[in-house]
Amino acid sequence: MQEKYIPKDIEQAAQAHWQSAQAFRAVEDTARPKYYCLSMFPYPSGKLHMGHVRNYTIGDVLTRHHKMRGFNVLQPMGWDAFGLPAENAAMQNKVPPAKWTYDNIAYMKKQLQSLGFAIDWSRELATCRPEYYRWNQWLFLRMLEKGIAYKKTQVVNWDPVDQTVLANEQVIDGRGWRTGAPVEKREIPGYYLGITQYADELLAALDTLPGWPERVKTMQANWIGKSYGVRFAFPYELEGRQEKLWVYTTRADTIMGVTFCAVAAEHPLATRAAQGNAKLAAFIEECKQGSVMEADIATMEKKGMPTGIFVAHPLTGERVEVWVGNYVLMGYGEGAVMAVPAHDERDFAFAKKYGLAIEQVIDVTGKTYSLDAWQEWYADKQNGVCINSGKYDGLDYQQAIDAIAADLKAKDLGDQQVQFRLRDWGISRQRYWGCPIPLIHCDSCGTVPVPDDQLPVVLPEDCVPDGSGNPLLKRPDFLNCVCPKCGKPARRETDTMDTFVDSSWYYARFASAGAKTMVDSRAPYWMPVDQYIGGIEHAILHLLYSRFWTKVMRTLGLVSYDEPFADLLTQGMVLNHIFSRRTDKGAIEYFAPDEVELVRDEGGHVAGATSKADGQPVDYGGIGTMSKSKRNGVDPQALIEQYGADTARFFMMFASPPEQTLEWSDSGVEGAYRFLKRLWAFGVALKGGVSPTLTSAASGLRREIHLLLKQANYDLGKLQFNTVASAAMKMLNALEKSPADPHAREGLSILLRVLSPITPHICHALWRELDFGDDILAAPWPEPLEAALVQDEIELVLQVNGKTRGSVRVPAGADRAAIEAAAVASEAAQKFMEGKPAKKVVVVPGRLVNIVV
RNA sequence: GCCGGGAUGGCGGAAUCGGUAGACGCAGCGGACUCAAAAUCCGCCGCCGCAAGGUGUGAGGGUUCGAGUCCCUCUCCCGGCACCA
Numbered sequence: 001m002q003e004k005y006i007p008k009d010i011e012q013a014a015q016a017h018w019q020s021a022q023a024f025r026a027v028e029d030t031a032r033p034k035y036y037c038l039s040m041f042p043y044p045s046g047k048l049h050m051g052h053v054r055n056y057t058i059g060d061v062l063t064r065h066h067k068m069r070g071f072n073v074l075q076p077m078g079w080d081a082f083g084l085p086a087e088n089a090a091m092q093n094k095v096p097p098a099k100w101t102y103d104n105i106a107y108m109k110k111q112l113q114s115l116g117f118a119i120d121w122s123r124e125l126a127t128c129r130p131e132y133y134r135w136n137q138w139l140f141l142r143m144l145e146k147g148i149a150y151k152k153t154q155v156v157n158w159d160p161v162d163q164t165v166l167a168n169e170q171v172i173d174g175r176g177w178r179t180g181a182p183v184e185k186r187e188i189p190g191y192y193l194g195i196t197q198y199a200d201e202l203l204a205a206l207d208t209l210p211g212w213p214e215r216v217k218t219m220q221a222n223w224i225g226k227s228y229g230v231r232f233a234f235p236y237e238l239e240g241r242q243e244k245l246w247v248y249t250t251r252a253d254t255i256m257g258v259t260f261c262a263v264a265a266e267h268p269l270a271t272r273a274a275q276g277n278a279k280l281a282a283f284i285e286e287c288k289q290g291s292v293m294e295a296d297i298a299t300m301e302k303k304g305m306p307t308g309i310f311v312a313h314p315l316t317g318e319r320v321e322v323w324v325g326n327y328v329l330m331g332y333g334e335g336a337v338m339a340v341p342a343h344d345e346r347d348f349a350f351a352k353k354y355g356l357a358i359e360q361v362i363d364v365t366g367k368t369y370s371l372d373a374w375q376e377w378y379a380d381k382q383n384g385v386c387i388n389s390g391k392y393d394g395l396d397y398q399q400a401i402d403a404i405a406a407d408l409k410a411k412d413l414g415d416q417q418v419q420f421r422l423r424d425w426g427i428s429r430q431r432y433w434g435c436p437i438p439l440i441h442c443d444s445c446g447t448v449p450v451p452d453d454q455l456p457v458v459l460p461e462d463c464v465p466d467g468s469g470n471p472l473l474k475r476p477d478f479l480n481c482v483c484p485k486c487g488k489p490a491r492r493e494t495d496t497m498d499t500f501v502d503s504s505w506y507y508a509r510f511a512s513a514g515a516k517t518m519v520d521s522r523a524p525y526w527m528p529v530d531q532y533i534g535g536i537e538h539a540i541l542h543l544l545y546s547r548f549w550t551k552v553m554r555t556l557g558l559v560s561y562d563e564p565f566a567d568l569l570t571q572g573m574v575l576n577h578i579f580s581r582r583t584d585k586g587a588i589e590y591f592a593p594d595e596v597e598l599v600r601d602e603g604g605h606v607a608g609a610t611s612k613a614d615g616q617p618v619d620y621g622g623i624g625t626m627s628k629s630k631r632n633g634v635d636p637q638a639l640i641e642q643y644g645a646d647t648a649r650f651f652m653m654f655a656s657p658p659e660q661t662l663e664w665s666d667s668g669v670e671g672a673y674r675f676l677k678r679l680w681a682f683g684v685a686l687k688g689g690v691s692p693t694l695t696s697a698a699s700g701l702r703r704e705i706h707l708l709l710k711q712a713n714y715d716l717g718k719l720q721f722n723t724v725a726s727a728a729m730k731m732l733n734a735l736e737k738s739p740a741d742p743h744a745r746e747g748l749s750i751l752l753r754v755l756s757p758i759t760p761h762i763c764h765a766l767w768r769e770l771d772f773g774d775d776i777l778a779a780p781w782p783e784p785l786e787a788a789l790v791q792d793e794i795e796l797v798l799q800v801n802g803k804t805r806g807s808v809r810v811p812a813g814a815d816r817a818a819i820e821a822a823a824v825a826s827e828a829a830q831k832f833m834e835g836k837p838a839k840k841v842v843v844v845p846g847r848l849v850n851i852v853v
Numbered sequence: 854g855c856c857g858g859g860a861u862g863g864c865g866g867a868a869u870c871g872g873u874a875g876a877c878g879c880a881g882c883g884g885a886c887u888c889a890a891a892a893u894c895c896g897c898c899g900c901c902g903c904a905a906g907g908u909g910u911g912a913g914g915g916u917u918c919g920a921g922u923c924c925c926u927c928u929c930c931c932g933g934c935a936c937c938a
Contacts, residue, residue: 215857215932222856222934229938249938262938302936327936337938345854346936421937536932654878655865661931663865667879675878677893714869723867726877733877797873802919804873842918848872852918 001687001769005680007644007761014761015116023777024118026074028525035071036526037063038507038565040534040542041078044104044126045085048111050574050626050664051535053636057649057758058571058658059533060117061721064757067118068781074526076510077112077119079105081128082434082499087465090433097433098461101128111637115645116760123513127502128433132509134456135518136501137438140191141449142556148194151447154426158186162468165430178467190428190495191437195548199224199420202547211567213659216539223540225421230405231334232414234261234311234320238272245269245311245322248333248419251381253400256389257340257361258313259351262304262325264335270324273307280305280324287326302327302350314413315404316390325350333419348374363387425545427498432463432471434496442483442490451484457492470494503542504549507532507564519558532565539570569658569719576632576664578621579609590631591618593666623663634664646759647673653758654725676762679732679751683766685739686748702743704734705750706788712754713784721758728755745770750782797848798823800832808849816843823849 002009018024039059042052063075079101086097093100105126112119125132143149157166159176166176166183175182195202203224206217230252233244245261263270265287274281283305304325311320327346328337341351341358351358352371360369362384364377381397392400401416408414428437436457438450450457460478463471472478472494483490511526512519534542543565550564579591591611596618599608609618626633639648651672656662712727731751735744749772756763756776767776791812796819798806806828810819820841823829833853842850 213857218857219933225934225937227937247938251938325936327938329937332937334938339938344938346938419937421934539933657866660866665865665879668865671878674893681893711869718869722865723877726867729877799872799919802872802917807873840918842872844872844919848919850872850918 001684003684005677005762007646007676010765011114011116011645011761014764015113017764017775018116018118021775023775024075024120025122026072026076026120028522029072030525032070032072034526035063035066035073035531036511036529037066037073037075037531038510038529038533039075039077040532040538041080041503041506042108043080043083043085044101044108046104046107048108048636050634050636053115053648054574054652054658054662055533055535055571056112056115056117057652058569058721059531060115060649060760061653061757062531062533062719063118064760064777065716065781067777068753068756068779070780073118074123074510075117075119076123076513077117077121078123078125078506078510079108079127080499080503080506081105081126082133082496082502084431084433086433087431090464091467094464096462096464098128101126101433114640115636115649118760123510125506125509125513127435127499127506128459130456130458131514132506133435133459133502135505135509136435136497137450137455137457138452138518139505139552139556140497140501141438141452143193143552144449146555148197148552148555149191150194151189151191153187154190154192154428155185155187156190156430158184160184164467164469188430190426192424192426193548195425195545196420196422198548198551199226199422200418201551202422202544205547205563209563209566209568212565213568213570216536216543216568216570219539220544223422223544227419227421229417229419230401230408230414231417231419232314232405232408234314234338235413236309236311238309244413245336246334247336247338248417249338251340251343252404253381253384253386253392253395253397254340254343254361255315255338255404256386256392257342257359258320258338259341259357259359260339261311261320261322262328262337262339262347262350263307263322264328264330265324265326266330267324267328267335269309269322269336270307273309273322273324277308280307284324287324302346302353304350304354314408314411323350323354332421342369343378345374345379348378359388361386361388425498425500425548427501428495429498430470430494431496432459432465434499435459435502436472437493437495437497439493440481440483440490441493442486442488444488445483445485445490447493448483448485448490454484459496500541500545504545505553507546508550508553508559519553523559524561527559528561528563529565531567531569533569533571535573536570543568571658572656572661573625574662574664575623576626576634578624578630578632579618580621580630581611581616581618590629592631593664626664639669643669643673644676644761646676646762650676650725650759653721655722657720657722675729675732676759678736679755679762680766682732682735682739683748683770686744687770701734701738701741701747702788703791705731705743705747706784708734709750709754709782710784710789724754725758728758752776753779753782794846796823796846798826798828799848799850800829801852802850803832805829805832819843819849823851 037059039055059075063073067073081101086101089100090097127133140149159166159179159181161179161181162176203221203226206220209217227250229248229250231246231248233246235242235244247261265284270284274284302325304323307322307324309322311322312318313320328335339347339350341347341356342360343362348358358371364380364384367377384397386392386395386400392403395403405414405416436459438455438457440448440450442448460475463475465471479492479494481490481492507529508519508523508527511523546564550559551562553559554562577593579593579596581589581591583589595612596609597612599610609620610616611618624630624632636648647669651669652662654672655665655668708727708731712724715723715727728751731747735747735751738744748770752763752767752772753776764776767773773779793809794812795807795809797804798808808823808826810822820843823841824838829851833851836853838851838853840852842852
């Protein structure tokens with residue numbers, strides 16, 4: 001046995017063992033309970049970052065723990081391989097995106113393997129491979145047949161110089177990122193998926209996911225944004241035509257208080273009114289300019305201008321003026337609102353500013369209005385009844401809405417309607433490196449779907465985009481084809497699919513890897529994913545799209561489950577310290593944490609930092625996410641080379657609970673390494689034989705180890721891995737104190753098994769070196785023995801008037817009276833009772849006794 | 854503004870059902886080994902106090918024999934959504 005802990009040797013040997021034993025290959029076996037553990041697959045950007053290491057270590061701990069518990073475990077890995085970064089890299093390096101992507105995959109796969117993850121590599125997939133994306137295309141065609149996929153025009157960012165469509169992140173300050181040319185808005189046709197058809201189910205089914213974090217569920221619920229209201233119209237006559245101004249409201253009970261209407265600047269009525277009204281046209285332009293993205297939009301002043309157009313109140317027929325308001329959004333509802341200043345805060349502010357009428361129509365406990373300032377109760381719908389509302393007087397919120405909606409319906413001017421914030425999902429991208437949309441354009445037949453037997457439509461992998469337009473347009477071999485309907489020459493669709501499509505069903509493909517259909521009979525065995533792990537940044541889009549995709553597959557009869565992910569863990573980000581300095585020219589210069597020296601005061605508190613290069617002070621910028629620009633990233637590869645994978649894994653698990661952010665600490669990594677060195681040294685010592693004279697046999701070691709084991713098992717159930725790591729450290733501390741205890745070997749065997757999911761390599765090596773067995777993965781997970789936990793005498797905390805004053809030892813079987821007597825008689829109790837009699841004695845069995853005087 | 858989550862030593866973080874607050878680790882201090890350094894090992898380590906003791910989990914109040922944990926009010930921080938009609 002090697003005297004010194006040499007991680008590199010140990011880790012290579014362990015990994016070779018797992019490889020030759022095919023230890024992580026998952027085979028369907030209905031006789032055993034299954035556990036499908038999945039971490040979000042990475043985008044192959046070049047190399048792993050710390051966020052990946054954390055994500056996959058969490059998944060691996062769960063995987064190995066369940067394996068040792070006897071579950072049939074699947075932990076696969078793949079690559080989210082289509083996307084824009086590959087095209088950017090291609091332009092820079094003049095290399096096809098495919099080559100860049102495949103090279104990155106090869107390198108990152110090696111990195112993952114060097115971390116010793118228990119991955120079934122036989123199920124590896126990359127979304128850019130035709131055998132994967134053909135099923136994107138196949139399912140898209142099924143959606144087209146079902147009316148779930150459809151075509152409509154969409155507005156895109158157009159770079160007039162490069163003649164190309166830009167993604168939102170490629171537009172910087174309204175200009176193309178490459179050309180600097182002002183970006184134009186263009187309307188082009190695109191394909192949409194009808195996620196709104198599933199809006200109700202996507203919302204309701206959130207309640208069937210108890211294993212999801214509350215905040216993810218609220219984020220999705222907000223995103224779906226269901227509201228109940230009434231859609232109705234104000235009729236009007238313009239240029240001799242009868243027309244209707246449609247609005248949506250959740251407060252139809254206040255309809256009798258309408259004093260004006262407001263429309264968005266982009267509303268057709270606003271556009272029409274602006275013709276021949278230069279002032280209004282200028283105002284509309286100003287509204288469109290407004291910084292729609294900024295957060296200060298909330299404090300933006302309410303502004304408006306009358307259009308001069310009047311509409312009729314649908315119930316009273318009164319004339320109501322239409323205004324253009326900068327607080328009305330074209331993208332929500334009808335782009336127009338009824339305004340009830342008395343019962344809506346924004347309408348109130350607007351009406352006050354422009355001197356418009358305010359009419360109270362809801363009464364709350366007889367309060368009366370003042371126009372001085374907005375009061376909360378003006379908008380109270382729970383406790384109000386209608387007043388000044390004619391036949392609706394006295395009705396409460398729901399009664400009024402029902403009555404008013406019925407009257408509107410009778411006049412054919414509206415009805416109750418449920419409204420969602422959620423929009424259909426536009427999936428067309430005018431990009432090269434993505435899954436081709438399987439359609440053919442024929443001059444005589446129009447748009448024709450590619451027949452199933454001609455799938456997949458294969459994307460050529462040798463294109464090098466140059467930034468000017470879609471390179472597929474310059475590829476006659478891709479572009480030219482034959483119309484499947486009439487056989488005449490036709491042209492292939494060059495748009496590709498949003499990459500969120502690729503990641504919406506990969507988990508199901510892992511469960512039927514290599515199948516000749518989209519999914520096969522193995523999928524029902526593994527699905528749904530038991531534990532999904534990934535970053536909170538995917539809380540809405542990826543997770544919502546995956547849930548939608550699952551429901552579509554179920555509608556098509558491909559799967560029978562409703563939800564793809566039973567439990568979800570969102571791991572926290574990895575943070576590090578930021579150091580910077582302002583240069584003479586005023587620019588900010590960042591320093592990597594290993595380039596600065598911390599300056600401490602006498603108490604050890606960090607007082608500042610200096611540059612190692614020039615000794616001059618640098619500014620401490622707090623902690624933030626690891627990023628290239630701030631130079632505070634830590635390269636996992638360097639860490640593995642210096643300390644080994646086990647140290648990296650241990651530190652990641654120990655430093656913080658999985659859901660919380662993790663602060664990087666070089667000395668914390670050192671501490672993890674120190675622990676593993678001590679563990680190895682203890683293994684060496686125990687193997688060499690320990691002199692029994694060192695310590696007495698009755699050290700209490702066994703009880704201590706089993707207590708810690710109980711704790712560790714409890715924490716594993718809570719996914720609180722930091723305290724599992726801590727329990728392992730405590731076990732080693734105890735073992736080191738009593739190496740000659742007759743139960744030291746048993747203790748070490750427990751420690752190794754508890755620790756092995758976190759640091760599998762060193763535990764694998766020690767397990768074999770100390771002849772516990774051939775493979776620790778095959779060892780049963782340890783359970784605490786009740787027999788090891790019992791004790792003859794127990795120590796109870798002694799309190800007097802609720803304050804801790806010491807402790808009393810009593811026999812384990814002592815009854816209440818005996819405990820009370822022992823407690824009152826104790827020296828500490830007598831001292832603090834000051835001769836007064838005990839008024840009451842509280843005994844908490846096994847824990848404490850409290851004497852009240 | 855609304856929704857969700859937080860606030861515990863110099864730092865990361867423990868504390869399962871309301872029962873010894875600060876486990877474990879980092880940093881720091883003292884010591885051993887060494888010519889010396891690194892590594893390693895031993896001890897100390899919330900705050901005030903020589904000590905006895907007091908005090909202490911964002912602030913204030915409450916329930917309780919007993920509150921970091923439960924209830925009420927407030928402050929601040931993080932995340933999400935947001936002129937959503």
